[in-house]
Amino acid sequence: MSDRTELALRAKELDAADALAGLRDRFVLDQGVYLDGNSLGALPAHVPDxxxxxxxxxxxxxxxxxxxxxxxxxxxxxxxxxxxxxxxxxxxxxxxxxxxxxxxxxxxxxxxxxxxxxxxxxxxxxxxxxxxxxxxxxxxxxxxxxxxxxxxxxxxxxxxxxxxxxxxxxxxxxxxxxxxxxxxxxxxxxxxxxxxxxxxxxxxxxxxxxxxxxxxxxxxxxxxxxxxxxxxxxxxxxxxxxxxxxxxxxxxxxxxxxxxxxxxxxxxxxxxxxxxxxxxxxxxxxxxxxxxxxxDGVSVDAVRAKSLTLTDFFLECVAAYTEPGRVECVTPLRHEERGSQVALRCADAGDVMKRLIDRGVVGDFRHPDVLRFGFTPLYVGFADAERAARVLGEVLA
Amino acid sequence: MSDRTELALRAKELDAADALAGLRDRFVLDQGVYLDGNSLGALPAHVPDxxxxxxxxxxxxxxxxxxxxxxxxxxxxxxxxxxxxxxxxxxxxxxxxxxxxxxxxxxxxxxxxxxxxxxxxxxxxxxxxxxxxxxxxxxxxxxxxxxxxxxxxxxxxxxxxxxxxxxxxxxxxxxxxxxxxxxxxxxxxxxxxxxxxxxxxxxxxxxxxxxxxxxxxxxxxxxxxxxxxxxxxxxxxxxxxxxxxxxxxxxxxxxxxxxxxxxxxxxxxxxxxxxxxxxxxxxxxxxxxxxxxxxDGVSVDAVRAKSLTLTDFFLECVAAYTEPGRVECVTPLRHEERGSQVALRCADAGDVMKRLIDRGVVGDFRHPDVLRFGFTPLYVGFADAERAARVLGEVLA
Missing domain, CATH: 3.40.640.10 (Type I PLP-dependent aspartate aminotransferase-like (Major domain))
Structure with a gap:
């Protein structure tokens, strides 16, 4: 529990310091955590009008x-x-x-x-x-x-x-x-x-x-x-x-x-x-x-910096919340080799993703054994990353 | 003027007898005559919702x-x-x-x-x-x-x-x-x-x-x-x-x-x-x-029958309202050789089409000398055809 309290607090601080955090209001989102923007991006709020x-x-x-x-x-x-x-x-x-x-x-x-x-x-x-x-x-x-x-x-x-x-x-x-x-x-x-x-x-x-x-x-x-x-x-x-x-x-x-x-x-x-x-x-x-x-007014360099901090933080949370060896990260840890998603291999990935989605954490499953979590810095925050890792830990437990 | 009265009356009768006339309400239309549905069809009214x-x-x-x-x-x-x-x-x-x-x-x-x-x-x-x-x-x-x-x-x-x-x-x-x-x-x-x-x-x-x-x-x-x-x-x-x-x-x-x-x-x-x-x-x-x-519920055969009657009637009105030789019909008169548009050749076609559009009759111009009028039987009626021919006659006069 100390890990959890500390990580939740860190997430809060990181969100507070995030210059891009306000961009989330430009999108239609719900109470869940949407980590599938690398498959279909969320709806920008002004598009329907x-x-x-x-x-x-x-x-x-x-x-x-x-x-x-x-x-x-x-x-x-x-x-x-x-x-x-x-x-x-x-x-x-x-x-x-x-x-x-x-x-x-x-x-x-x-x-x-x-x-x-x-x-x-x-x-x-x-x-x-x-x-x-x-x-x-x-x-x-x-x-x-x-x-x-x-x-x-x-x-x-x-x-x-x-x-x-x-x-x-x-x-x-x-x-x-x-x-x-x-x-x-x-x-x-x-x-x-x-x-x-x-x-x-x-x-x-x-x-x-x-x-x-x-x-x-x-x-x-x-x-x-x-x-x-x-x-x-x-x-x-x-x-x-x-x-x-x-x-x-x-x-x-x-x-x-x-x-x-x-x-x-x-x-x-x-x-x-x-x-x-x-x-x-x-x-x-x-x-x-x-x-x-x-x-408008968004720098791709700032997006990249946030993306790396987000995926680092998510991996840190996954390590804290998940039993060692339960998942294997197939995304490179070196920043210069990492995109904006985290792919975790686990034996029962299809079932795990279903249960994550039922609990509001939306990623996707790639055949045969990969859980894919996309981090879209325009609308995903650090509390989202912490929560996704926590729910994943609970589902895998 | 007798021609005009007679043709306007015929248009009214043809519209009254047209089993497809009610379909017009399924579309967003204005006070003009839209004869460019063979380029871009009109908006069906329920699509925006x-x-x-x-x-x-x-x-x-x-x-x-x-x-x-x-x-x-x-x-x-x-x-x-x-x-x-x-x-x-x-x-x-x-x-x-x-x-x-x-x-x-x-x-x-x-x-x-x-x-x-x-x-x-x-x-x-x-x-x-x-x-x-x-x-x-x-x-x-x-x-x-x-x-x-x-x-x-x-x-x-x-x-x-x-x-x-x-x-x-x-x-x-x-x-x-x-x-x-x-x-x-x-x-x-x-x-x-x-x-x-x-x-x-x-x-x-x-x-x-x-x-x-x-x-x-x-x-x-x-x-x-x-x-x-x-x-x-x-x-x-x-x-x-x-x-x-x-x-x-x-x-x-x-x-x-x-x-x-x-x-x-x-x-x-x-x-x-x-x-x-x-x-x-x-x-x-x-x-x-x-x-x-x-x-839904529309027969293509009925559409075809109306299309031929409409284009026949339009050509009859053009003949009545336009000085002989002013335009040449390049669309075949035989039904089995005619689609659902009427193409008229005239020397100053580009300018003529501009003036038609200014007066609410929207067709299109095809380089170098063709006026194109598309008849879309779902939403074009006989009064539209008579009016388009009448305005054309006035523009060409």
């Missing part, structure tokens, strides 16, 4: 005129520019639309086409979320490349003059391991190949630094740490100096230089818009745009 | 649980089955998601893969909405096929043992010409090839009869006659007996037999779900699902 305007006035009253008057047509690149600073990208390089899978396909095929003659192998992160591997396989098949799946640690030694492109995940969705984006990007470049980074589990949780590290292409979803809503559209980053060579396998009319010219010949538009395909899904897209306002 | 529930309760309160409890996960195939009867498809063959362009790509690549050895040419409707041609070009390039763009009338003579797949538009977006789906489908099949129909401008306006005519694959958007909202997700039809051979170029995790198994090997799910790719855009998708309720 904003969507009422989109539905009743923009669609209901202005109808077709909204493509111009409500800025629907330019939403993909405008929202891309809103996401850009969160991933360390200057303007004009990010465009929003389609799903992550579709963007992985665009990026990887385009990367192979840019890699040039004789480069006929794609390397893919074997530990990545499976869709990236499935799509990489299709991209390889359709570009006449071979595909090899390797762990990120094995990638540098596997690079060579045949390597066309490498698809890597910034943070492993299962273990929460953060990969070394600067070093891996440099290694890929040293081999003369292009790198595509999947930022699904890092954007909005930690600094990415796309421009600073010279990343070629990147994709990511917006419904996790960016809180864009269920299945909100993904984004595609193409570095400025590569955009003229970006040759999309999905050259829909939205990427045409004159989309309303109705020209039978395809002439790609310059810039990030070249990553667009068909008509953007405006409702999902404008919910995302509204949701991104919670980031 | 439904979306408030999706936002505040399903996302805001249930959050991640909604993937199961609110039926988010099964939305693509459930909504596909809701669209199916509108296009003459039995259940289990239609799946909703992605844009029309992305679905054209899936359908065309899969069709080529099903066509078999030695079939290395794709034929595409040269008069189609340009995106279909751009995407067909990419599909040809990535499958090692040649591509030929021909008018639908030229297709039958061009078919041969090398033809793999043919991409056709059911209704020409510009002229409103309805193509002969049964005859063209039969011709493609006689040549041993597969046909992909684009239903963007026919679904919801006239009977399509996919199953009855043995169509192989079809795609379409949902934001025109289906009123799903701006950029609402498109759909893909794959005929039941072809589904096992449907080999998608976009094999995202949503099309895996065990999407949550996180298996590194891709095993496609059977059925229509095989056309899924990434996480569905739930907000846009559930707005569409709600919007489709306006079809």
């Amino acid at each position: 904003r969507m009422r305007d989109v539905l009743t006035r923009q669609w209901g009253e202005l109808r077709i005129r909204s493509w111009d008057e409500s800025g629907w047509w330019t939403a993909p690149e405008r929202i891309g520019d809103r996401i850009a600073p969160l991933i360390g990208a200057g303007p004009g390089q990010v465009v929003v639309g389609d799903s992550t899978s579709v963007n992985v396909y665009k990026a990887l095929v385009a990367a192979v086409r840019m890699a040039g003659e004789g480069r006929t192998e794609i390397l893919v992160d074997a530990t990545t979320f499976p869709t990236d591997g499935y799509i990489a396989n299709s991209a390889a098949r359709m570009t006449g490349c071979t595909l090899r799946a390797l762990t990120p640690a094995e990638i540098p030694a596997a690079l060579g003059p045949r390597t066309a492109a490498v698809l890597l995940n910034h943070v492993d969705y299962r273990t929460g391991r953060l990969h070394d984006l600067p070093a891996l990007t440099a290694a890929v470049h040293d081999a003369g190949a292009l790198v595509v980074w999947d930022l699904c589990h890092s954007a909005g949780a930690l600094p990415v630094g796309l421009d600073a590290h010279g990343v070629d292409l990147a994709v990511g979803c917006t419904y996790k740490y960016l809180n864009g809503g269920p299945g909100s559209p993904a984004y595609l980053y193409v570095r400025s100096d590569l955009q003229d060579r970006f040759d999309s396998p999905l050259p829909g009319w939205n990427s045409h230089a004159e989309p309303f010219g109705m020209n039978p010949e395809y002439t790609p538009v310059p810039g990030a818009r070249r990553g667009r395909v068909g008509t953007p899904d405006i409702l999902s897209m404008l919910a995302l745009e509204a949701a991104l306002e919670v980031w | 439904r979306m408030r529930d999706v936002l505040t309760r399903q996302w805001g309160e249930l959050r991640i649980r909604s993937w199961d409890e609110s039926g988010w996960w099964t939305a693509p195939e459930r909504i596909g089955d809701r669209i199916a009867p509108l296009i003459g498809a039995g259940p289990g063959q239609v799946v909703v998601g992605d844009s029309t362009s992305v679905n054209v790509y899936k359908a065309l690549v899969a069709a080529v893969r099903m066509a078999g050895e030695g079939r290395t040419e794709i034929l595409v409707d040269a008069t189609t909405f340009p995106t279909d041609g751009y995407i067909a070009n990419s599909a040809a390039r990535m499958t090692g096929c040649t591509l030929r763009a021909l008018t639908p009338a030229e297709i039958p003579a061009a078919l041969g043992p090398r033809t793999a797949a043919v991409l056709l538009n059911h209704v020409d977006y510009r002229t409103g010409r309805l193509h002969d789906l049964p005859a063209l489908t039969a011709a493609v099949h006689d040549a041993g090839a597969l046909v992909v129909w684009d239903l963007c401008h026919s679904a919801g306006a006239l009977p399509v009869g996919l199953d009855a005519h043995g169509v192989d694959l079809a795609v379409g958007c949902t934001y025109k006659y289906l009123n799903g909202g701006p950029g609402s997700p498109a759909y893909l039809y794959v005929r039941s007996d072809l589904q096992d051979r449907f080999d998608s170029p976009l094999p995202g995790w949503n099309s895996h037999a065990e999407p949550f198994g996180m298996n590194p090997e891709y095993t496609p799910v059977p059925g229509a779900r095989r056309g899924r790719v990434g996480t569905p855009d739930i907000l846009s998708m559930l707005a569409l699902e709600a919007a489709l309720e306006v079809w």
Whole structure:
């Protein structure tokens, strides 16, 4: 009990000192502890009213005129520019639309086409979320490349003059391991190949630094740490100096230089818009745009600092409340190798997660034996972390 | 003036006798005449309240649980089955998601893969909405096929043992010409090839009869006659007996037999779900699902009958109110060749459309000289048609 009193007190102090604590009021939350924001971010409180305007006035009253008057047509690149600073990208390089899978396909095929003659192998992160591997396989098949799946640690030694492109995940969705984006990007470049980074589990949780590290292409979803809503559209980053060579396998009319010219010949538009395909899904897209306002005035560095303190503190509480050996932490303890989630392995993980959810602590279960707890610094506090660890200890006891 | 009195009276009588007239109350409309529902359908009145529930309760309160409890996960195939009867498809063959362009790509690549050895040419409707041609070009390039763009009338003579797949538009977006789906489908099949129909401008306006005519694959958007909202997700039809051979170029995790198994090997799910790719855009998708309720109890045959009477009547009014030769109708007069729009060619079409819109008659302008008027029988009546023609006559005078 002394541990418990001391940790609860520490949590209180940490929350009191947390400069980001007030951001929680920007979200709709309940009495539970929501540690699944790395799967679906919580609802920003102002989004429903904003969507009422989109539905009743923009669609209901202005109808077709909204493509111009409500800025629907330019939403993909405008929202891309809103996401850009969160991933360390200057303007004009990010465009929003389609799903992550579709963007992985665009990026990887385009990367192979840019890699040039004789480069006929794609390397893919074997530990990545499976869709990236499935799509990489299709991209390889359709570009006449071979595909090899390797762990990120094995990638540098596997690079060579045949390597066309490498698809890597910034943070492993299962273990929460953060990969070394600067070093891996440099290694890929040293081999003369292009790198595509999947930022699904890092954007909005930690600094990415796309421009600073010279990343070629990147994709990511917006419904996790960016809180864009269920299945909100993904984004595609193409570095400025590569955009003229970006040759999309999905050259829909939205990427045409004159989309309303109705020209039978395809002439790609310059810039990030070249990553667009068909008509953007405006409702999902404008919910995302509204949701991104919670980031106004928020520094990603501050988010990262809080995230690390939060996950450190959660692990400390888990150690205090749980019998030694009952769970094994599969998330790296070193800060430079940790994303914003904690993954704990335990034998009966599926059942344990059910009981946690019944008690208001919402994480998720990843087959076969992983409990995943996502820490979203915009709305998760230290008392939440202490409570989650305490309930976990009770459930495991 | 006698013409005008007589036509206004006829409009009144036609509206009074119109069994579909009451459906107008299911939509948000204003005092103008909206003849652009073939570009963006009007807002069904109940959609904003439904979306408030999706936002505040399903996302805001249930959050991640909604993937199961609110039926988010099964939305693509459930909504596909809701669209199916509108296009003459039995259940289990239609799946909703992605844009029309992305679905054209899936359908065309899969069709080529099903066509078999030695079939290395794709034929595409040269008069189609340009995106279909751009995407067909990419599909040809990535499958090692040649591509030929021909008018639908030229297709039958061009078919041969090398033809793999043919991409056709059911209704020409510009002229409103309805193509002969049964005859063209039969011709493609006689040549041993597969046909992909684009239903963007026919679904919801006239009977399509996919199953009855043995169509192989079809795609379409949902934001025109289906009123799903701006950029609402498109759909893909794959005929039941072809589904096992449907080999998608976009094999995202949503099309895996065990999407949550996180298996590194891709095993496609059977059925229509095989056309899924990434996480569905739930907000846009559930707005569409709600919007489709306006079809409850509505017969597509009745819609078609009203559409033809409406466009006939509009053309009669245009002839009465407009100086001969001032406009030229590019929409076929024969019913079996007409969709649900009327396209009029006139020299100063861009300016004419601006003035029409200023006077509350909303159609659209298609480069270089076409005025397009879409007639959506669910909410456009005969008085609307008479008024639109009258204002057009005044603007042209």
